[in-house]
Amino acid sequence: MATRNFGAPIRRNEDKRLLTGQALFVDDVELPGMVHAAFLRSNVAHAAIRSIDVAAARARDGVVAVYTAADLGAYWAPGPLLVPPPPIAGSIFNQRTQVPLAKDKVRHVGEPLAVVLAQSRYLAEDALADIVVELDPLPAVVDLEAALADDSTRVHEDVRGNLAALVRQTRGNYAAARARADHVIGRRFHYDHGASSPIETRGIVANWDARADQLTVWDTTQAPVFLRNGLAAMLGLSERQVRVIAPFVGGGFGPKIMLFYPEEVVIPWAARKLNRPIKWIEDRLEHFFATTQERGQTHDAEIALTHDGRILGIKDTFLHDTGAYNPYGLTVPINSQCTLLGPYVVPSYDSTFTAVFTNKPIVTPYRGAGRQHGVFVMERLLDIAARELKLDRAEIRRRNFIPPDAFPYNNEIIYQDFAPLSYDSGNYGPVLDKALDMIGYERFLAEEQPRLRAQGRHVGIGIACYVEGTGIGPYEGAKVQVQANGKVSLATGIGTQGQGHFTSFAQIVADQLGVEVTDVDVVTGDTDQFYWGAGTFASRGAVVAGNAVNEAAKVVRQKILKLAAEHFECAEEDLEIANGRVSVVGVPGQAVSLGALALKANPMRGAVRPGTEPGLESTQYFGPPGGATASGAHAMIVEIDPQTFTLHVRKYVVVHDCGTVINPLILAGQIHGGVAQGIGNAFYEQLVFDDNGQLLNASLADYLVPTALEVPHIEVGHTVTPSPLNPLGIKGAGEAGAIPVGPLFAQAIEDALGLPQRNIELNEIPLSPNRLFELTTKSR
Amino acid sequence: MSGRSVATDADNAETHDVTVTVNGTPYRRKVEARLLLSDFLRHDLTLAGTHVGCEHGACGACTVIFDGAAVRSCLMFAAQADGHAVMTVEGLAPDREHLHPLQEAMRECHGLQCGYCTPGILMTMKAFLDETPQPDEAQIREALSGNLCRCTGYQHIIEAMALAAERLRK
Numbered sequence: 001m002a003t004r005n006f007g008a009p010i011r012r013n014e015d016k017r018l019l020t021g022q023a024l025f026v027d028d029v030e031l032p033g034m035v036h037a038a039f040l041r042s043n044v045a046h047a048a049i050r051s052i053d054v055a056a057a058r059a060r061d062g063v064v065a066v067y068t069a070a071d072l073g074a075y076w077a078p079g080p081l082l083v084p085p086p087p088i089a090g091s092i093f094n095q096r097t098q099v100p101l102a103k104d105k106v107r108h109v110g111e112p113l114a115v116v117l118a119q120s121r122y123l124a125e126d127a128l129a130d131i132v133v134e135l136d137p138l139p140a141v142v143d144l145e146a147a148l149a150d151d152s153t154r155v156h157e158d159v160r161g162n163l164a165a166l167v168r169q170t171r172g173n174y175a176a177a178r179a180r181a182d183h184v185i186g187r188r189f190h191y192d193h194g195a196s197s198p199i200e201t202r203g204i205v206a207n208w209d210a211r212a213d214q215l216t217v218w219d220t221t222q223a224p225v226f227l228r229n230g231l232a233a234m235l236g237l238s239e240r241q242v243r244v245i246a247p248f249v250g251g252g253f254g255p256k257i258m259l260f261y262p263e264e265v266v267i268p269w270a271a272r273k274l275n276r277p278i279k280w281i282e283d284r285l286e287h288f289f290a291t292t293q294e295r296g297q298t299h300d301a302e303i304a305l306t307h308d309g310r311i312l313g314i315k316d317t318f319l320h321d322t323g324a325y326n327p328y329g330l331t332v333p334i335n336s337q338c339t340l341l342g343p344y345v346v347p348s349y350d351s352t353f354t355a356v357f358t359n360k361p362i363v364t365p366y367r368g369a370g371r372q373h374g375v376f377v378m379e380r381l382l383d384i385a386a387r388e389l390k391l392d393r394a395e396i397r398r399r400n401f402i403p404p405d406a407f408p409y410n411n412e413i414i415y416q417d418f419a420p421l422s423y424d425s426g427n428y429g430p431v432l433d434k435a436l437d438m439i440g441y442e443r444f445l446a447e448e449q450p451r452l453r454a455q456g457r458h459v460g461i462g463i464a465c466y467v468e469g470t471g472i473g474p475y476e477g478a479k480v481q482v483q484a485n486g487k488v489s490l491a492t493g494i495g496t497q498g499q500g501h502f503t504s505f506a507q508i509v510a511d512q513l514g515v516e517v518t519d520v521d522v523v524t525g526d527t528d529q530f531y532w533g534a535g536t537f538a539s540r541g542a543v544v545a546g547n548a549v550n551e552a553a554k555v556v557r558q559k560i561l562k563l564a565a566e567h568f569e570c571a572e573e574d575l576e577i578a579n580g581r582v583s584v585v586g587v588p589g590q591a592v593s594l595g596a597l598a599l600k601a602n603p604m605r606g607a608v609r610p611g612t613e614p615g616l617e618s619t620q621y622f623g624p625p626g627g628a629t630a631s632g633a634h635a636m637i638v639e640i641d642p643q644t645f646t647l648h649v650r651k652y653v654v655v656h657d658c659g660t661v662i663n664p665l666i667l668a669g670q671i672h673g674g675v676a677q678g679i680g681n682a683f684y685e686q687l688v689f690d691d692n693g694q695l696l697n698a699s700l701a702d703y704l705v706p707t708a709l710e711v712p713h714i715e716v717g718h719t720v721t722p723s724p725l726n727p728l729g730i731k732g733a734g735e736a737g738a739i740p741v742g743p744l745f746a747q748a749i750e751d752a753l754g755l756p757q758r759n760i761e762l763n764e765i766p767l768s769p770n771r772l773f774e775l776t777t778k779s780r
Numbered sequence: 781m782s783g784r785s786v787a788t789d790a791d792n793a794e795t796h797d798v799t800v801t802v803n804g805t806p807y808r809r810k811v812e813a814r815l816l817l818s819d820f821l822r823h824d825l826t827l828a829g830t831h832v833g834c835e836h837g838a839c840g841a842c843t844v845i846f847d848g849a850a851v852r853s854c855l856m857f858a859a860q861a862d863g864h865a866v867m868t869v870e871g872l873a874p875d876r877e878h879l880h881p882l883q884e885a886m887r888e889c890h891g892l893q894c895g896y897c898t899p900g901i902l903m904t905m906k907a908f909l910d911e912t913p914q915p916d917e918a919q920i921r922e923a924l925s926g927n928l929c930r931c932t933g934y935q936h937i938i939e940a941m942a943l944a945a946e947r948l949r950k
Contacts, residue, residue, distance in 0.1 A: 021829015
């Protein structure tokens with residue numbers, strides 16, 4: 001296989017459409033006779049529903065229909081459990097999934113009560129004001145510890161103590177490790193993650209075509225195939241009758257993999273009932289309640305060490321806020337539990353989490369998907385241990401790295417994909433070394449920091465390490481087909497939300513088939529173009545779909561060579577594929593274009609040999625035996641204004657190992673964007689709920705997504721440890737940028753402000769200027 | 781409640797004749813008083829390249845150029861565009877085959893991922909570079925800070941803008 005495209009910083013195929021305003025997003029779908037939906041949502045977090053009167057709304061001019069839960073009849077049902085709990089002995093899991101429209105009770109602000117369908121969105125929103133709802137407010141369950149009390153108000157009446165799940169996983173014998181430890185450190189940590197806030201909110205357009213007996217749905221989903229399957233099941237249709245298109249999607253980051261959102265249940269049903277196309281586009285206010293988010297965990301963690309800083313064991317007990325429902329099972333807290341172990345040898349581990357129902361929006365994965373919470377605990381424990389044992393922060397990490405000859409490395413607990421948490425490959429020392437070198441660690445500590453401190457400036461450095469489980473199963477597929485015009489079409493079942501699949505997948509095909517990257521036409525996320533697949537999540541698109549693309553392209557290459565060999569009456573070994581043609585090596589003028597071969601492979605008349613398949617095409621699938629574990633280290637030099645606590649990142653470095661790289665330009669973009677979200681999480685973004693479960697900052701003016709002024713220049717370095725679990729050696733990279741930023745900020749800010757000398761620790765995220773002021777003045 | 785609804789209905793019934801030039805093409809439409817300029821461009825004129833991200837002026841995705849100045853079309857009514865000239869992302873490239881230098885630089889530097897915020901960024905930076913042809917990085921960051929991008933971390937956009945500025949000066 002020639003490698004002129006794979007690994008090169010190829011410019012993206014999809015950009016021209018996006019740059020000229022010609023790319024189709026869901027809200028761009030316009031259909032004749034379309035009606036527009038608006039949802040009436042609960043404005044309180046917890047209440048019994050006494051009555052909903054929609055008569056006035058129905059009577060308003062321009063209103064086509066108004067529905068409540070009562071109108072849904074037998075169609076009304078709680079949503080499916082997307083991810084069942086992994087088989088961990090002794091676990092408790094209480095499944096309570098979201099409903100399409102609230103009946104009897106509302107459990108979080110923003111839960112939908114009714115839907116209005118009208119001639120325009122403006123009219124639909126007018127009619128929302130006509131609906132009269134009587135609610136009997138109930139106390140809101142907000143605080144995790146209070147929620148667990150036997151006498152607490154219950155989010156779900158039949159779930160005592162609001163216990164959503166209880167899971168314990170152990171490795172080795174922590175009690176024995178603790179007994180022989182030289183040093184034990186215990187702390188309470190709080191890590192809060194926020195709202196993914198893609199710039200495109202969610203949306204859906206549904207069109208029932210009565211003549212074709214087919215439903216078409218355009219949806220901002222990361223999982224079009226699952227959405228198709230679920231819609232067919234709910235509506236009593238066969239899968240063939242439902243086509244789901246995830247067109248260009250304006251950022252996903254996890255919450256768009258969640259299904260079924262209430263709107264995804266109601267809108268297709270109503271489109272079929274009314275026999276009219278319906279559009280619903282979430283507004284930004286709705287996005288803060290109606291789209292899933294991530295939130296907080298409180299960890300009580302303890303680390304047992306030898307005097308020279310070697311980890312003997314870790315014990316961790318944590319509470320996880322799952323919100324009002326738990327349709328995504330245990331993915332987020334399991335990720336926290338597993339990813340805490342990081343790149344380190346932890347011989348004994350005793351981790352127990354309790355997931356708690358609260359009257360807050362639903363928690364499902366958001367970029368990092370709980371990994372951040374675990375990494376924060378581990379990295380902070382190591383920082384504190386380094387301080388107490390008088391070790392260098394980088395050195396304590398290096399001492400505990402899993403050695404490069406220990407892979408595959410089994411952590412002996414179960415991961416989110418139900419398989420043992422096993423790292424396929426890795427080499428962590430060089431990653432850390434490179435990061436230290438790029439940030440200038442030694443020189444900063446020895447020269448720069450003392451010099452700047454002497455000038456009265458508050459500068460500090462941080463270093464944090466992590467691993468990221470990526471590229472999990474089950475599988476993805478791809479169909480590669482040579483077109484008669486010589487171009488190659490490629491279809492895959494995953495959706496795309498900016499990851500550059502139109503280009504990275506085209507690079508793989510281009511190398512196999514000897515065509516230009518721009519001549520590979522990629523279709524993603526249209527269930528009529530590709531039937532099977534799971535979706536874009538867990539940093540798995542490039543790994544799983546990418547390898548399926550490679551397998552399909554390889555088969556097509558073989559078909560091309562076979563047909564061309566027949567055409568030229570020569571051996572396949574005498575042929576080469578390049579520039580869209582197959583030529584006989586050393587015989588000038590003996591060449592045939594791929595387009596001509598594609599025509600030849602589809603004869604109109606005559607006989608073919610038995611067993612001949614038409615066309616130059618192949619559909620192949622790839623399912624990895626397990627996830628590919630990427631790793632990395634981030635380092636940062638920060639300066640803090642001691643009066644205002646505003647923060648200036650002087651230098652930010654990421655060294656990342658995601659195996660073989662398809663396109664370094666796209667990879668750098670993924671890292672930059674992840675870091676930007678990590679910075680938001682660490683210092684700017686916080687969902688602030690009051691005691692009534694009301695979100696106090698539900699706007700982009702108050703929920704502070706970082707701008708170009710907050711995100712620094714990021715230097716990216718790479719090491720390459722290929723994954724042995726897939727032929728291309730790829731590991732995922734989607735979440736790496738976002739994962740270790742919280743502990744990095746805490747460590748660097750502590751250093752900058754000299755907090756260890758004052759016995760102040762930053763054991764919570766997010767931080768902010770205000771929070772730093774509180775934390776540092778309280779203990780003064 | 782019913783009183784407020786009646787008043788709202790009366791307001792809604794109020795319409796305005798709007799004559800506006802968008803990307804050099806004159807349009808005449810009758811619009812409701814409350815129709816946002818962003819919705820007018822997207823749905824009435826089907827110029828859907830202008831994207832809507834927040835409808836409260838915070839994200840900048842809906843930015844268009846209004847008589848030469850970058851404005852947020854979600855914070856204006858369509859009626860206010862009467863007699864004015866608007867440029868949207870569809871008007872940036874000189875023709876179907878070629879991109880504007882700003883667009884070309886964005887592609888070269890991988891300045892976009894999902895591309896949803898991109899039209900607003902292009903229009904903001906078009907107006908900025910028209911006024912500031914030789915910006916330094918700090919000026920680019922400042923000018924860009926009114927547009928939120930959740931994918932890129934801005935770095936490649938900033939590189940693209942520096943490259944575009946250099947090319948536009950030549």
